[in-house]
Amino acid sequence: MFFIVLIILAAIGFVIQYLLGILQIKNFSKNYTDLRRNGRVTIGRRPSIFKAGTLVMIQINQKNIIEEARYMQGVTVFNKFKPLKGLEGINIKKMTDKDLNQKYNKLLVKAILDAQHTFNVVSNGGEIEKIPSPLMQVVNKVNRAFKKERSV
Template identity: 75%
Template sequence: MFIIMLIILAAVGFVIQYGLGFLQIKHFTKHYTELRSKGRVAIGRRPSIFKAGTLVLLQLNNKNEIEDARYMQGVTVFSKIKKLKGLEGKKIKKLKDTDLTKYNKLLIKAILDAQHTFNVIQNGGTIEKIPSPIMKVVNKVNRIFKNERGLKNGLHR
């Protein structure tokens, strides 16, 4: 009986998490669409499990100047997009760490990721997918097992 209740509780939790995640994506899409209607949008991201995940939207004019900036930061699905003040009028290509000192470390990384994404796209490249924190752990474990197997078989790198 306890196992059945545990399974039901987990299923209910999953459905609630899915529903709240859907609402968060809908909230993000509303803001992205609003910014996109005004011009190009550079997106920066910094996913995390134990720290706040961070997402930045930078709306650019035709001179590559930031006209509007918004961010979402938090560890739960209740995180909302907020205005990011202080970047208006700055050229995205010329952003430096020194321009970002008033922001927290995760927000700085997301802003610099938006800058990197913009530069790659401008030069005709494609953006590499940032693995989720769980996939980083899985990949690390896989590398450890591959190294152990290689050593057992007499293979060295």
């Protein structure tokens, strides 16, 4: 009986997480559409399991000047996009981590620099490489460790 109740509670938890995830995706779509109406948008990301995951959307004009930026940072599905002040008027190609480290936390700086990297790659006609999910990063590390043991 205990296991049946436990399975039902786990199933309810998965359904709730799924529904809240859909709400978060709708929030992303709304914010992306708002920014996209006014110009090009580049997206930076820093996924994480135990630290706050970070997502940044930066809207730029035809001269590559940042007009508006928004970010979402946190570990739960309750996070929403917020305005990211302080980047307006900066040329996205000329941003450096030294400029950003004084204003923002490390995870946000990494996401902003990833957005800059994404912009540079796409501008030069390249494709963006997939960032493996945090779970896949752990799986890949374990696989590499086993491969090293076998080769020794």
